[in-house]
Amino acid sequence: MSKILVFGHQNPDTDAIGAAIAFSHLQNQLGKDTEAVALGEPSEETQYALDYFKLAAPRVVASAKDEAAQVMLVDHNEFQQSISDIADVEILSVVDHHRIANFETANPLYYRAEPVGCTSTIVLKMYKENQVAIPKEIAGIMLSAIISDTLLFKSPTCTPEDVAAAKELAELAEVELEAYGLDMLKAGTNLSDKTAAVLLDLDAKSFPMGEANVRIAQINTVDLNEVMDRQAELEQAMAEEMTKNGYDLFVLVVTNILDSDSELLVAGNAIDKVEEAFQTKLTNNRALLKGVVSRKKQVVPQLTAAFN
Amino acid sequence: MSKILVFGHQNPDTDAIGAAIAFSHLQNQLGKDTEAVALGEPSEETQYALDYFKLAAPRVVASAKDEAAQVMLVDHNEFQQSISDIADVEILSVVDHHRIANFETANPLYYRAEPVGCTSTIVLKMYKENQVAIPKEIAGIMLSAIISDTLLFKSPTCTPEDVAAAKELAELAEVELEAYGLDMLKAGTNLSDKTAAVLLDLDAKSFPMGEANVRIAQINTVDLNEVMDRQAELEQAMAEEMTKNGYDLFVLVVTNILDSDSELLVAGNAIDKVEEAFQTKLTNNRALLKGVVSRKKQVVPQLTAAFN
Numbered sequence: 001m002s003k004i005l006v007f008g009h010q011n012p013d014t015d016a017i018g019a020a021i022a023f024s025h026l027q028n029q030l031g032k033d034t035e036a037v038a039l040g041e042p043s044e045e046t047q048y049a050l051d052y053f054k055l056a057a058p059r060v061v062a063s064a065k066d067e068a069a070q071v072m073l074v075d076h077n078e079f080q081q082s083i084s085d086i087a088d089v090e091i092l093s094v095v096d097h098h099r100i101a102n103f104e105t106a107n108p109l110y111y112r113a114e115p116v117g118c119t120s121t122i123v124l125k126m127y128k129e130n131q132v133a134i135p136k137e138i139a140g141i142m143l144s145a146i147i148s149d150t151l152l153f154k155s156p157t158c159t160p161e162d163v164a165a166a167k168e169l170a171e172l173a174e175v176e177l178e179a180y181g182l183d184m185l186k187a188g189t190n191l192s193d194k195t196a197a198v199l200l201d202l203d204a205k206s207f208p209m210g211e212a213n214v215r216i217a218q219i220n221t222v223d224l225n226e227v228m229d230r231q232a233e234l235e236q237a238m239a240e241e242m243t244k245n246g247y248d249l250f251v252l253v254v255t256n257i258l259d260s261d262s263e264l265l266v267a268g269n270a271i272d273k274v275e276e277a278f279q280t281k282l283t284n285n286r287a288l289l290k291g292v293v294s295r296k297k298q299v300v301p302q303l304t305a306a307f308n
Numbered sequence: 309m310s311k312i313l314v315f316g317h318q319n320p321d322t323d324a325i326g327a328a329i330a331f332s333h334l335q336n337q338l339g340k341d342t343e344a345v346a347l348g349e350p351s352e353e354t355q356y357a358l359d360y361f362k363l364a365a366p367r368v369v370a371s372a373k374d375e376a377a378q379v380m381l382v383d384h385n386e387f388q389q390s391i392s393d394i395a396d397v398e399i400l401s402v403v404d405h406h407r408i409a410n411f412e413t414a415n416p417l418y419y420r421a422e423p424v425g426c427t428s429t430i431v432l433k434m435y436k437e438n439q440v441a442i443p444k445e446i447a448g449i450m451l452s453a454i455i456s457d458t459l460l461f462k463s464p465t466c467t468p469e470d471v472a473a474a475k476e477l478a479e480l481a482e483v484e485l486e487a488y489g490l491d492m493l494k495a496g497t498n499l500s501d502k503t504a505a506v507l508l509d510l511d512a513k514s515f516p517m518g519e520a521n522v523r524i525a526q527i528n529t530v531d532l533n534e535v536m537d538r539q540a541e542l543e544q545a546m547a548e549e550m551t552k553n554g555y556d557l558f559v560l561v562v563t564n565i566l567d568s569d570s571e572l573l574v575a576g577n578a579i580d581k582v583e584e585a586f587q588t589k590l591t592n593n594r595a596l597l598k599g600v601v602s603r604k605k606q607v608v609p610q611l612t613a614a615f616n
Contacts, residue, residue, distance in 0.1 A: 099415055111408060
């Protein structure tokens with residue numbers, strides 16, 4: 001029971017897995033006994049990065065309390081995005097770059113959040129503050145996390161700190177940033193062999209908004225039509241997920257990582273909230289949002305405001 | 309509307325006011341336009357420290373949104389301990405050393421919490437990280453905050469970081485730490501001229517626990533009997549406060565700062581929860597808790613566990 005588990009959110013993206021690996025390594029260098037784990041299998045994008053830097057994927061866990069009394073969270077804080085039994089273990093620390101909601105502890109803890117584009121940017125700062133050296137492969141997965149979260153610096157969530165951190169990590173990881181970044185992002189856009197249910201679950205999070213339970217999934221692509229040609233199949237899968245999990249609203253954000261635009265596909269009763277949030281009219285349950293690529297900055301706050 | 313307000317919790321103690329002054333000064337040096345304000349008048353202890361270091365007491369405010377769109381919180385996060393209209397303004401940052409509960413934002417923010425004894429210990433770290441020099445009087449009020457929160461290092465919340473920070477700040481403030489600290493703490497124990505209602509409000513916070521609304525007040529003294537001789541008067545004032553504010557349980561913690569013990573005086577329906585939390589029996593609504601001086605570490609978690 002002594003080992004401390006370190007993990008990112010459900011449906012892990014490259015930052016959820018990369019920041020867990022990097023933060024666990026830092027904590028171990030500082031004398032803690034931690035293990036980086038994950039709340040799901042790596043995506044193809046993340047697997048590309050893990051393979052490139054010869055890192056093993058973290059063990060997938062579904063619950064914590066049978067093997068650990070204490071945990072550390074990275075890249076998330078909202079309990080509904082965390083491990084199933086998060087309320088039964090002690091949260092020692094959180095490193096994150098999201099809004100704070102549906103999160104509470106009984107005891108004081110270490111909480112480090114900054115409004116930057118990627119958790120790994122904050123973890124890099126903590127390595128420096130503690131004067132711990134970053135191994136090449138860990139620099140590589142942290143770099144991959146920043147590229148992923150900022151869509152190679154194109155996302156409005158990207159800050160100068162993220163760009164500087166990525167450049168510094170690219171040197172440590174000994175890769176050419178732009179070329180590696182585009183290859184990694186493209187590795188995550190291989191969608192054709194996936195069912196609609198799998199696509200909806202690649203990068204999906206739930207958010208309580210007002211009284212509603214809102215599911216927001218995001219899919220990255222280099223061709224919006226490749227996804228939208230499967231609208232009927234996606235809508236059926238969205239309806240099934242809503243019934244199964246009690247979502248009131250399901251918003252699918254399909255993002256073209258080359259053009260930096262997104263198309264929404266929406267299901268549920270609160271479609272008027274979506275139209276209000278984005279000041280648009282849905283046609284055939286769809287709307288194109290020019291320049292929108294960030295769920296965190298360009299979708300969640302707008303929808304939250306419409307519900308409140 | 310451009311100025312950012314920086315403040316600590318309601319019923320401000322020396323850290324709530326000191327950390328606000330220090331963090332506001334740091335932010336201004338970093339280019340922000342902030343003003344340290346307070347959600348109440350300084351206590352006699354805090355006033356002693358402000359006078360000693362020739363600092364003006366922060367302006368007292370009751371609401372934020374009419375004069376500021378953005379705020380920064382120090383030494384608290386729980387909304388019921390914050391400004392009345394906290395939900396109507398944007399929280400840009402939090403620096404704190406408490407548990408996190410009843411706190412949420414729509415947007416990512418800067419959040420820095422560490423499980424140390426005093427917010428000002430964290431603020432000192434942030435001055436150093438940003439390489440900003442600390443003026444003598446601001447070092448003095450930060451030192452005073454650490455002495456206050458740790459009861460001159462006797463509280464179990466006190467960490468080696470707090471002790472090191474206080475020593476460093478005492479040099480900057482040019483005071484003899486122990487002598488100044490005891491004088492300041494004693495300045496806060498002048499209780500005889502205060503009504504029971506005033507005593508109950510000196511350092512009181514509300515906590516949601518399970519379904520219950522729990523009020524926990526703390527009074528520092530050098531003589532427990534001086535306070536407990538006024539039990540009847542205190543119990544009447546506690547009953548009035550409970551009716552007026554809908555508290556289910558009122559716990560008064562009277563702490564002898566010289567002996568590091570506390571006596572509880574309890575009112576309300578959930579007295580069994582208090583007995584369970586502290587594994588004691590109340591006699592005449594009272595119980596002596598040897599070695600208990602910290603509400604945060606030795607009262608709130610135990611009571612929270614009893615309610616959950």
